[in-house]
Amino acid sequence: MIKAGVVGYGNLGRGVCLALEKAADIENVGIFTRRPTESIKPVTDVKVYSVSELEKFKGKIDVLILCGGSATDLPETTKNYLKDFNTVDSFDTHAKIPEYFDTLDKVAKESGKLCAISIGWDPGLFSIARMLFGAVLPDGNDYTFWGKGVSQGHSDALRRIKGVVNAIQYTVPKEAALEAVRNGENPSLSVRDKHLRECFVAVEAGADKERIESEIKNMPNYFADYDTVVNFVSEEEVRKMQQKLSHGGFVLRSGNTSEENAHLLEFSLKLDSNPEFTGSVLVAYARAIARLAAENKTGALTVFDIPLKYLSPKNDGELRKNLL
């Protein structure tokens, strides 16, 4: 049995605990939290420890699954965990990945530990699709579409507007753009062409809706470059929408192998729960990290470095017989 620990218990930590229930070869040793342990009510039957107790588990946990956020938590904490444990995380600040990788690779090599960074669906499965598609169809273009799903950053931006009580923003891929790609038109797509931004906004009684809608639609970086739809709804409706954490997206590549012959490759996800699915991907890569660490590998890895067989509980012979 592989022994895994779960660090952090927000939506993602909850998703990881659920995924560990479905992994017969991995034991969930415990949740490690910075909050008061008694405040955590785990979704599965698992012990809850204070994160300060982690040092007692040195040598007793094969891999820590880190469920903190990319903005401030992971860049600060992963390098410390890596001194004593192998880790897997979902670091998703694209622009900072090279720096994050280099830092952790150095720490892990020094401590003799192994980590996988940027695991999930984007970065993660979508990165695999982009890389693989480009390698097998080099003369072409690829396109990534996200949604329909909630953008936390854009929802936050809406809530900062004066008069807005609560709000949620969905990123929606534009069907016409998807179809143009699928038709092999190799279109040049602006940000406006690819995604629509759909906002559901609850405002204070008597608020100036016209002013709020105009502020949203003209907000630089967030909305000005997009077609934006603003719907005014009740607070209760926004809260209800916030319960659903569905998401998804598409990676497409179209290209040619000769003048006459074109091809289309498409990978898509439709997820009821973004954190539960991301948690499930993290668990598969936790398996890989525990196994590769047992083979004395050290340093930092990404989805590009790990042979896929390490993700599966099936042995090599079974994989060749049943899945090849």
Place this chain on the structure above:
Amino acid sequence: MIKAGVVGYGNLGRGVCLALEKAADIENVGIFTRRPTESIKPVTDVKVYSVSELEKFKGKIDVLILCGGSATDLPETTKNYLKDFNTVDSFDTHAKIPEYFDTLDKVAKESGKLCAISIGWDPGLFSIARMLFGAVLPDGNDYTFWGKGVSQGHSDALRRIKGVVNAIQYTVPKEAALEAVRNGENPSLSVRDKHLRECFVAVEAGADKERIESEIKNMPNYFADYDTVVNFVSEEEVRKMQQKLSHGGFVLRSGNTSEENAHLLEFSLKLDSNPEFTGSVLVAYARAIARLAAENKTGALTVFDIPLKYLSPKNDGELRKNLL
């Protein structure tokens, strides 16, 4: 520069030559054929040698791309090439893969060479999708659909019927089955539910079309278990259809991470030319084999064993920066 040789020059060998043109880091050293060399008119600017001349290239070719058929050619010849060269092939007789793998793994380890077997899109990219999808969503079902595309085996079966002059058979995925999977219904699908068999048949003058249609539809193994549509057309129409080598298919997996939350993963291909695309996949794996052999790896590998980064001409840092 990686030096590659192309063994065999049918549709697949032609596709490999085209793909090598698009690989700036790989040189096409030559086509090696059993036919008279002067009968080969390569699609790209490349030398043609007799396969008997291969031994002169020992140590001068990093990887041979084998473009023979799975039925008789590859099982006989790959093990001989492996004594002196690293190889990549598209062996696709699913039932015989474990045996083929074991034989070649042994030969390659003895000779200090490396090979990748069963490379293409199925087995190949579809195997990757099945394995990866199962690992990240263990509680679910997967479905592979093929087509619309020509089945050589079924076309051959049609041509063996008395009175048939020429014929072609398309395997067509049934839209209703695809939709049921996409709707998360986790359907149990019989072979009849999944694929339709569409036949285009040219017959001798005065042939008994009713008898031929009945023979087709009741042919065990090939057609009896399917809904089969028979169209009688002219020889010329069949020949025209035989020029187009388009194919494609779908791998889908639907499953749950909790009682409430289900997910759908889908990978699809739409190919104008089956052999050109397969050739392009072979070239990416030839790159991987040449590189892994340079790291002194030996034995047999499949798509499950090879870290994806080896397929790309980009270096690790570029991949992390631009594709993760």
